[in-house]
Amino acid sequence: MRKSIYVAYTGGTIGMRRSSGGYVPTPGHLVESLAAMPEFHRDEMPLFEIHEYDDLIDSSDMAPTDWQRIADDVQANYDRFDGFVVLHGTDTMAFTAAALSFMLTNLTKPVIVTGSQIPLAELRSDGQINLLNSLYLAANYPVAEVCLFFNNQLFRGNRSSKVNADGFDAFASPNYPSLIDVGIDIRVNAGLISHHTGQEPLNVQTITPQPIGLIRLYPGIMPELVNNIIRQPVKAIIMQSYGVGNGPSSGALLNVFKEADEQGIVVVNATQCLKGRVNMAGYATGNKIAETGAVSGMDMTIEAVLTKLHFLLSQNLEPSVIKQSIQQNLRGELTL
Ligand SMILES: NC(=O)C[C@H](N)C(=O)O
Numbered sequence: 522m523r524k525s526i527y528v529a530y531t532g533g534t535i536g537m538r539r540s541s542g543g544y545v546p547t548p549g550h551l552v553e554s555l556a557a558m559p560e561f562h563r564d565e566m567p568l569f570e571i572h573e574y575d576d577l578i579d580s581s582d583m584a585p586t587d588w589q590r591i592a593d594d595v596q597a598n599y600d601r602f603d604g605f606v607v608l609h610g611t612d613t614m615a616f617t618a619a620a621l622s623f624m625l626t627n628l629t630k631p632v633i634v635t636g637s638q639i640p641l642a643e644l645r646s647d648g649q650i651n652l653l654n655s656l657y658l659a660a661n662y663p664v665a666e667v668c669l670f671f672n673n674q675l676f677r678g679n680r681s682s683k684v685n686a687d688g689f690d691a692f693a694s695p696n697y698p699s700l701i702d703v704g705i706d707i708r709v710n711a712g713l714i715s716h717h718t719g720q721e722p723l724n725v726q727t728i729t730p731q732p733i734g735l736i737r738l739y740p741g742i743m744p745e746l747v748n749n750i751i752r753q754p755v756k757a758i759i760m761q762s763y764g765v766g767n768g769p770s771s772g773a774l775l776n777v778f779k780e781a782d783e784q785g786i787v788v789v790n791a792t793q794c795l796k797g798r799v800n801m802a803g804y805a806t807g808n809k810i811a812e813t814g815a816v817s818g819m820d821m822t823i824e825a826v827l828t829k830l831h832f833l834l835s836q837n838l839e840p841s842v843i844k845q846s847i848q849q850n851l852r853g854e855l856t857l
Contacts, residue, residue: 524567524660527602529594531587532577533610533636535648544640546577551608554642560653567603567660580610580617580636585730585831588620595625595632596725604659607634608652611683611691614669615824618678622667622852623832624728627721631659634678635670638689647672647689654703662709664700666853675701679825679854682795695796696820696856731834733827737761737793744773751777757787757830757843759823760815766790766799767806775813782814785840789847791818791826798856816844825854 530536536551537544552571555561561569572594578587595605609617618634625632635655637648655670667678671692680697684690702708734750736742736758750758758781762768778788790810792799798820801807811817818826829851833843850857 523564524603525601526567526569526604526606526656526659527595527598528569528571528606528608528656529591530571530573530577530608531580531583531591531610532574533580533608533614534639535608535610535635535637535641535646535652536577537579537640538642544579546579548573548577551641555652558649560649561656565657566653567656569606569656570602572598578610580613583610583613583617585620585728588617588624588828589728591617592621592624592725592728595621596723599630599723602630604631604663605633606652606655606659607632609634609636611636611638611671615678615681615683615692615822616828618667618669618681619822619824619854620728620828620831622677622679622854623829624726625667626724626726628667628723629665631663631665632667632678633659633670633675634667638687638691658701658703658707662701662707668700673703674699675703677853679828679852680822682822682824684795693795695822696798697853726832726835728828728831728835731831732756733830733834734758735761735823735827738763738768740769742769742774744771744777747774747777751781751784751786755781755786756834757789759789759791759818759826759830760810761793761823762790762799762807762810763793765797765803765807766792766801766810766817767804768810770806770809775809778810778815779813787830787840787843787847788813788815789818789826789830790815791821791823795822816847819848819855819857821855829854
């Protein structure tokens, strides 16, 4: 029997049209374009149902409330379909994929987030390949987790980052292998498919918008500037440090982070580098950051750290519990 895939269409370039003000999402345009593409309707393809959202958006406009809507949508249709494809803009696709990975617990069916760099209806679009393969993989290679498909690779959602603004290879998973590579053959990288038994029903954890500060360290960064951020109603700060978790060792700057920690603000030390992991014990400069109470972001992407913080802060947990949980492997987002 042909499998049945639910497509949640949120917006993004894949369904956009050129306008005098630049590309904009256009209701009905994607569905119309797909109807005219015979390859999507071949017998080897699964059946699919597209749910076009009322307000299609450029993913630059995505917010935690949109993540919630997508998660609730998957849950509402969970029993009727074999798998899920979320059509999404590329700009914040990695954030949504990471957020969904934390929000959806006990997943036994694939949720694949995808989109394109050129609209589906345009010449040389990568949308056709991305959507066609996402549907095919969702039906035939049911990786039971939230994934991101782009440029012939299926990545773990919470390990992905947008790394190329204008290339078709827009995404990478710097600290974790791709789950599936699509070439002449479809190669599943062994052992990466989750084996959930499906005894527990799918659960959606509610995420609410949270005040999280993101501070990228740079040579000459002024303590006063960071100090202003902790004066805000902020519950957590992601400190994007150098290399393996280092930063300027000026007492004034370190004191600001220490003060933040004492106020119950969770400070996560995440590296600016795309690849590799934080090890604050490696250098004296990193050790000093650890002494302020900051916890390690390990080898998580910034997208994973940010959405994991949303996930944890939304549960009203004590800062000490959040500090512990941030360093635990919840959905394969970090390597212990
Ligand atoms: N390629 C894209 O989808 C970019 C677009 N600005 C978006 O994120 O919606």
